[in-house]
Amino acid sequence: MLMGELTEVRYEWPSSSSGESTLQEIGSNKITVDQVSYINDSIGLHRVENQNHTEPAVSLHLYCPPYSNCYMFDQRTGHKSVCQVTFWSKYGERTPYITQMLTTPENN
Secondary structure, X not given: OOEOEEEEEEEOOOOHHHOOOOOOEEXXXXXXXXXXXXXXXXXXXXXXXXOOOOOOOXXXXXXXXXXXXXXXXXXXXXXXXXXXXXXXXXXXXXXXXXXXXXXXXXXX
Protein backbone atom coordinates (compact mmCIF):
# COMPACT_ATOMS: atom_id res chain seq x y z
CA MET A 1 0.00 0.00 0.00
CA LEU A 2 1.56 3.26 -1.09
CA MET A 3 -0.87 5.86 0.26
CA GLY A 4 -4.11 5.89 2.23
CA GLU A 5 -6.05 2.87 3.39
CA LEU A 6 -8.04 0.14 1.66
CA THR A 7 -10.44 -2.45 3.00
CA GLU A 8 -10.16 -6.00 1.70
CA VAL A 9 -13.14 -8.34 2.12
CA ARG A 10 -12.64 -12.03 1.34
CA TYR A 11 -15.42 -14.38 0.19
CA GLU A 12 -15.88 -18.10 -0.37
CA TRP A 13 -16.17 -19.22 -3.98
CA PRO A 14 -19.88 -19.46 -4.89
CA SER A 15 -21.27 -22.97 -5.14
CA SER A 16 -22.30 -23.74 -8.73
CA SER A 17 -25.00 -26.12 -7.49
CA SER A 18 -26.79 -23.55 -5.34
CA GLY A 19 -27.96 -21.21 -8.13
CA GLU A 20 -27.99 -17.53 -7.23
CA SER A 21 -26.94 -16.69 -3.70
CA THR A 22 -25.13 -13.90 -1.85
CA LEU A 23 -21.37 -14.36 -1.61
CA GLN A 24 -20.40 -15.57 1.86
CA GLU A 25 -17.87 -13.34 3.63
CA ILE A 26 -15.01 -15.22 5.29
CA GLY A 27 -12.91 -12.31 6.54
CA SER A 28 -11.86 -8.69 6.15
CA ASN A 29 -8.92 -6.46 6.98
CA LYS A 30 -7.62 -2.94 6.59
CA ILE A 31 -4.55 -2.44 4.40
CA THR A 32 -2.51 0.62 5.37
CA VAL A 33 0.70 2.21 4.09
CA ASP A 34 3.61 -0.26 3.72
CA GLN A 35 1.36 -3.30 4.25
CA VAL A 36 0.71 -5.99 1.65
CA SER A 37 -2.20 -8.25 0.87
CA TYR A 38 -2.24 -11.53 -1.03
CA ILE A 39 -4.94 -13.64 -2.67
CA ASN A 40 -5.04 -16.76 -4.81
CA ASP A 41 -7.81 -19.10 -5.90
CA SER A 42 -7.29 -21.48 -2.98
CA ILE A 43 -7.93 -18.63 -0.51
CA GLY A 44 -11.15 -17.45 -2.16
CA LEU A 45 -12.35 -14.23 -3.78
CA HIS A 46 -11.76 -10.69 -2.60
CA ARG A 47 -12.94 -7.11 -3.00
CA VAL A 48 -10.57 -4.22 -2.30
CA GLU A 49 -12.01 -0.75 -1.89
CA ASN A 50 -11.33 2.70 -0.51
CA GLN A 51 -14.16 3.30 1.96
CA ASN A 52 -12.98 6.85 2.64
CA HIS A 53 -14.81 9.28 0.36
CA THR A 54 -12.48 12.22 1.01
CA GLU A 55 -8.96 10.72 1.16
CA PRO A 56 -7.43 9.01 -1.89
CA ALA A 57 -5.66 5.67 -1.75
CA VAL A 58 -2.85 4.39 -3.99
CA SER A 59 -2.01 0.70 -4.23
CA LEU A 60 0.33 -1.31 -6.42
CA HIS A 61 -0.96 -4.63 -7.78
CA LEU A 62 1.47 -7.28 -9.00
CA TYR A 63 0.30 -10.29 -11.01
CA CYS A 64 2.80 -13.03 -11.68
CA PRO A 65 2.58 -14.23 -14.33
CA PRO A 66 0.43 -11.55 -16.01
CA TYR A 67 -2.94 -12.74 -17.30
CA SER A 68 -5.44 -11.29 -19.77
CA ASN A 69 -8.80 -12.06 -18.16
CA CYS A 70 -10.23 -12.63 -14.72
CA TYR A 71 -13.64 -13.24 -13.18
CA MET A 72 -15.77 -10.58 -11.55
CA PHE A 73 -18.58 -11.71 -9.23
CA ASP A 74 -21.81 -9.99 -8.31
CA GLN A 75 -21.78 -9.97 -4.50
CA ARG A 76 -25.59 -10.19 -4.33
CA THR A 77 -26.10 -13.14 -6.70
CA GLY A 78 -22.72 -14.86 -7.13
CA HIS A 79 -23.12 -14.36 -10.91
CA LYS A 80 -19.73 -14.61 -12.64
CA SER A 81 -18.58 -12.40 -15.55
CA VAL A 82 -15.30 -12.35 -17.47
CA CYS A 83 -13.45 -9.04 -17.55
CA GLN A 84 -10.30 -7.97 -19.37
CA VAL A 85 -7.30 -7.03 -17.25
CA THR A 86 -5.10 -4.17 -18.42
CA PHE A 87 -1.46 -3.78 -17.45
CA TRP A 88 0.87 -0.80 -17.33
CA SER A 89 3.76 -3.14 -18.13
CA LYS A 90 4.47 -6.81 -18.79
CA TYR A 91 7.86 -8.40 -18.26
CA GLY A 92 9.37 -4.95 -17.61
CA GLU A 93 8.12 -3.40 -20.87
CA ARG A 94 5.38 -0.73 -21.13
CA THR A 95 2.21 -2.06 -22.74
CA PRO A 96 -0.12 -0.10 -25.02
CA TYR A 97 -3.51 0.61 -23.48
CA ILE A 98 -6.05 -1.29 -25.56
CA THR A 99 -9.64 -1.98 -24.59
CA GLN A 100 -12.14 -4.33 -26.10
CA MET A 101 -15.51 -5.55 -24.92
CA LEU A 102 -15.38 -9.28 -24.09
CA THR A 103 -18.97 -9.62 -22.92
CA THR A 104 -22.09 -7.56 -23.17
CA PRO A 105 -22.29 -5.35 -20.09
CA GLU A 106 -25.19 -5.95 -17.73
CA ASN A 107 -27.83 -3.25 -17.61
CA ASN A 108 -27.60 -2.14 -13.98
